[in-house]
Each structure stands twice: as C-alpha cells, then as structure tokens.
Amino acid sequence: MKKIGRNFFSLVWTGVRRNYDNLDDNIAKHLGETDADNPVEIHLSRMFSEVFKRHSKDEADRLFIVGTRSTTPSLRKVSSRPVKPWFFSRVFTVLAVSFIMLILLLFLFKSNKAIPGLIFIGSLAVPFSLLMMFFEINVYQNISVLQLLTTFLVGGILSLLVTMTFYMMLPIRSEVSIESALIVGITEELAKCVVIIFFINLYKLNYIFNGVLLGLRLALAFRSLKVPVM
Template sequence: MNRKESVKPFKRRFEYHNHLLDDATKEMNEWTGENKVVEIHLFAMFSEVFKPHNRDDAESLFIVGTRDTTPSLEAVSVTPVKPWLFSRVFALLGSSFVLLAMLFLVFRSNNAVPGMIFIGSLTVPFSLLIMFFEINVFQNISVYQLLTVFLVGGILSLIATMILYSLIPSGNGVSWESAITIGFIEETAKMLVIAYFVNRFHLNYIFNGLLIGAAIGAGFAVFETAGYTGQYGLVTLLMRSWQAIGTHTIWSAIMGAAIILAKDRHQPVTGSNMVAPKFLRFYLLAIALHAAWDWNAPFAVLDILYLQQWVLIAVGWLAIFVLINAGLREARTLQGQRILKNTQLGS
C-alpha cells in the first residue's frame, strides 16, 4: 500500500466527522430561523486570548452598559466576536485558588478551606460569565446588572428548584427516569428566573438572552458546587470545577437565547412564548443535556476519560456557537433595517 492509499481512510474519516458537524450545526441553526451550516472557527474566535492587552483594554470592557456607555445600534460591532478578558479572569481566580491551596497544604491552615471552596466554585462559571459579557455586542447590560442577576438570580433559581423538588418526586438521581425529572426540574426553575430578568430589564437581543441565562446558570453552579463541596469534600470541588465548562452556565445560556428567539421584540415574555417551537427545541435540548449528564449510563466505554461528559460538553458548546452566529445575524439584520429606515426618511 502506497502512502496516498494509507492516507485515504483517515481523509474519509475526517470528511465524515466534518459532515456530521455540518449537519448538526445546520439542524440547530434551522431552530433559529436560518437554513445554513454554521462554520465554527475556534482559533479565530479565541485568537485575542493569546495577544497582549493592558489594563485600559480591560477597564473599557467593564464600563459598558450604562446610559452613557451603551452604543447606538449603528455603532454596534457585527464582526465575529473575539473574547479575551475571560481568560485573564480565569487566570486571576485560578492563581488565587492555587495560593489558597498552598496555604492549606503547606501551613495546614484550615482557615483556607472556605476560601478554596468559594474561589474553586467561582473560577470556571464566573470566567464563562465574563466571556458571555464580552460577546454581548450590544453592550447594553452593565456589570452592576450582571452581578445582580448572578447573585440574586442564582439564589432565586435554587429556591425555585427546591420548590419544584418538593412538588415533583425526582427519584434516586441515577436512573434515566430520575435524570430526566431532575433535568426538567432544575432547567425549568432556571428558565423561570431567566424569563423574569429578561422582562425586568426589557431585553430584546439574542446576546442579551445568552448573557442573562449564563449569569443565572453561573450563580446556580457556584452555590450548588459550594454546597456539595461542604458535604462531600474538596475532591468534589475539583471534579465539579472542570466539569463546569459544560454544565449549568451554558445550559442556561441556551435557554436564555431561546426565550429571546421565541418572544416578540420589545414585548415581554409571556406564557405563549414558552410553547413556541423556537423556545421548546432549545429548552428540551438543555433538559436532555442535563439529564444525560446525571444519567448513570450502563456503558463502560462512557466512563473512559469521562467520555460521556466530554461528548455532552461538545454538544452544549455546539449549540452556543450556533446561537452566537444567530446573535450576530440578528445584529446585522437590525443594523440593515435601521440604515434602510434612515435612508427612506432622508429621501
């Protein structure tokens, strides 16, 4: 067999996987209203992470969202998003956790444990939240609003979850029936809180929904992880910390964007929006991802290197990238409509 012939199977396998990816993004993109494949360019999207940025660059991002710093629709950037600040926040929180761990391990200081639990629970969800804050191209949500949703929304979603748990039997948490029930309860609780804040802040854009959803999901994740760590120890913290890249924060972001997709622009979220196909598809996807995450699948292969979790993380992020594409498409459409309107008024 010559070299060209030996390469062919690998080429065919790559093309097959690429075809699967295209089919998946096209299907999800149809849920947003566009019948096209979404091209995902990870290196381009995160290219700014590896470039130098100074303090002024960071501070300019944190001051957006006020009456004076929210850009007009014409000034909104519709170029592909390239977040970077989240990586610095992650490095800051991660290094803080390492220092606290050193304090605990070297000096045997139990006083470091509460800090480790708090910072460890916060690091990944909050860093993801900053990423969603960066990619909100409309820059119409301030840091103060974001922290309010993160803290208050996270707690409210936990309260709503406990209320639903008291009303709906959830089982043992590992069977597929129980996993679906838990997924339904927790995602529904977060969805209700997301809808409340969307109405509270009069939000109308897909990127807004992604951000508000991520804030509530991140708050939920931080408090839940801290609680579980208090019960089961620091090993639980380490496990849940890395897994947070693909759990509550992105599941809730998906639902937040879906709520915006389903509701009428400049109108509040209503019950009828909750049964619209544009919402239901992504809502059911979030429940399915959550249920599959909790399910103790009877397949040994899924336990190898946490394959089950990595597959679900990939699917969740696939939905996020599709919704980011939909958000940029929405911004371009709105800008085009505004330009056309201004042209007609000027003629």
C-alpha cells in the same frame, strides 16, 4: 393556585412576545437575507488571538463602561467585526493563582481554614471566567456590570430557591432511580426558566442573543452555587 398559574403564563407570554416582536429589526432582516449556501466559518484561533497579547488598563476599563444610556450603541453602530475576547483569561488566571495559593496554605501549613476558600474559588473559577467571556462577546453592549453581577449572584440563588420550592411541591423521592433523576432534571431546568423570564421582563431585554446570555449566566451561577452546597 389558578390565579398563580394565570399570572405565570401571562409572564411567559410577555417574554415570548417581546422577543418575537423584535425579530423585524435591522439585524434580523440582515440575517434573513444571507445566503444559506454560504456557511459561516468560525475560527477559534482568530477568536482567541488577543488572549496572549498585552493589553493596557484603558482597554480593560472600556470593557466595563457599557450598558448605560450614554454608552449603549444603536443598532446601526453595532460593529460587525469579529469579537475577540481576552479579559476572561486574566480573570481565570487570578482565580487559578488564588486556588494554588490556598492549596499551598493547606498542605504546607496544614491549615484547615483554607478548605472553605478552596471550595469557593474552585467552584467559581471556570463559571465566572466564562461569564466574563460572554460579557465581552455581547456585541449589543446593552448589559451593565451591575446587571451582570445581579443576574449571576441573585439569579443563581433565586434559581436554587425556586428549585427547592418545586421540590416541596412535587412528589420527588429521595431514593436513586431513573424516574427521580428525570424529575430532578426537569424541575431544575423549569426553575431556571422561571428566573430567566423574570429577569428578561425586569431588564426589558429585546434581543434573543441577550436571552441566551442571560440563560447561560443563570446556568453558570446555579452550577457554581450548587457545588459548595453539595
């Protein structure tokens, strides 16, 4: 147990040190030089202004040709223009239409075979759409689609496995109480942190923003996989 604990804290320290060593890059310096008296304005109407516009197939293809050695831009080429995601709305539309079609299959034709699909699509629609939105707003463009799906699917399942392992190790009672609820919440978040640290070291992510997106992807995957299990 001591060896496992030593390796765990070594892994945590490696991830923390990598993030803080990167704080002296050009973007961090630029953020540090900004005037604190001038608030940053966020306009949701501008951010999502591209959602209701027409976009070509080439525009959609360009969104997914990122994260490779030849398509990841350098820090100097990272655009400072506002990010305007739009593809996530198309993903949500496809999943929503699929959900409606399954509902029609269930109620019009009384087919119970539609129930597993309803549970799966219903639990996946919002998390996967949000996943695509945050993939679009990654200005560094250093995460590929393969890494995105691996983190979402494998990371979500791995989070459940680590959570169940912690449940076996900790004295969590099955009865409903405030103490049990607190322990369950802490256990689940700790399991997510362990998996996040694993993927940060696996993909050698150097930016805090990437870590935030990674944590969000795992949280969305954990939620979408947990709902059908429940």
